[in-house]
Amino acid sequence: MPEQRRFKYSLPYWCLGLTEWNWDIHRICETAKELGIHSLELVPSELLLEVKKRGLGIALANNGMPDPPFQKGLNNLRYHEEVIERTKRAIDECMEFDIPNVIAFTGYKWTNAEDPQSGEISRDQGATNCVAGLKHLAQYAAANNVTVCLEHLNTRDGSHPMKGHPGYHGDDLDYCATIIERVGLPNVKLLFDCYHVQMMHGDLIRRIRQHGALIGHVHTAGNPGRAELDDNQEIHYPGVMRALKATSYGGFVGHEFIPTRNPHEGLAEAIRICEA
Numbered sequence: 001m002p003e004q005r006r007f008k009y010s011l012p013y014w015c016l017g018l019t020e021w022n023w024d025i026h027r028i029c030e031t032a033k034e035l036g037i038h039s040l041e042l043v044p045s046e047l048l049l050e051v052k053k054r055g056l057g058i059a060l061a062n063n064g065m066p067d068p069p070f071q072k073g074l075n076n077l078r079y080h081e082e083v084i085e086r087t088k089r090a091i092d093e094c095m096e097f098d099i100p101n102v103i104a105f106t107g108y109k110w111t112n113a114e115d116p117q118s119g120e121i122s123r124d125q126g127a128t129n130c131v132a133g134l135k136h137l138a139q140y141a142a143a144n145n146v147t148v149c150l151e152h153l154n155t156r157d158g159s160h161p162m163k164g165h166p167g168y169h170g171d172d173l174d175y176c177a178t179i180i181e182r183v184g185l186p187n188v189k190l191l192f193d194c195y196h197v198q199m200m201h202g203d204l205i206r207r208i209r210q211h212g213a214l215i216g217h218v219h220t221a222g223n224p225g226r227a228e229l230d231d232n233q234e235i236h237y238p239g240v241m242r243a244l245k246a247t248s249y250g251g252f253v254g255h256e257f258i259p260t261r262n263p264h265e266g267l268a269e270a271i272r273i274c275e276a
Contacts, residue, residue, distance in 0.1 A: 007274060008039070042062050060103055063103050100146065108167040127182070134148060138187050151176075152193060153193070173211070190215050194235060205239060219254045220254070220270060
């Protein structure tokens with residue numbers, strides 16, 4: 001593997017461990033090492049020590065919420081206490097295992113996140129609640145040198161629980177960016193997921209240039225379908241990654257796609273494409 005790369009790459013655990021591939025943590029770690037990927041991400045708490053024992057870092061922590069972790073979020077005061085407490089525990093794990101980032105979500109727009117018939121929280125109120133929650137978390141995270149990364153998700157694809165999230169409040173990138181700007185703290189950043197941004201907006205390069213200073217973590221996947229970064233999908237990742245590098249981005253790029261073929265080959269191809 002080349003020693004100098006444009007980016008630091010990470011491998012999200014769920015793409016191989018919680019899909020039809022059903023790989024165990026040993027196989028995931030060994031695959032990452034074979035590919036020169038030095039970090040995993042979104043690893044269950046009970047497996048963090050196993051990852052460290054195998055000599056790999058962890059780029060991004062879960063927020064500690066039960067699955068699905070993006071449903072009950074900071075936009076809803078009904079869930080604030082639980083989300084904040086669980087995220088704080090995740091930040092404690094970040095400190096213990098030297099994890100630089102923890103993920104955060106707006107949550108679903110419904111008053112009862114599990115019931116679309118329960119009524120909706122307004123976008124303005126959801127944003128205000130997110131700002132308050134993120135400020136609280138940022139203060140706790142700062143003491144542990146951890147960055148809180150708010151993720152934008154798409155609401156267009158309802159075909160699979162990990163391909164789209166109908167009802168998610170933060171489905172507009174500018175909406176999420178405005179929340180982060182209102183928080184105004186250096187350790188609250190944007191998780192820029194190229195797949196979700198393409199689904200909702202397109203115009204990836206312009207949006208990277210517009211919001212580059214806010215980006216704290218990046219995810220890739222092919223669109224449509226959240227599969228490999230190959231020529232069967234529409235995102236031109238060499239150009240997107242060059243635009244990202246031009247912003248002086250120094251964080252991780254997590255290849256968060258659901259493999260449709262040999263995962264080792266797909267991941268190696270993703271790295272080649274992003275380094276082109």
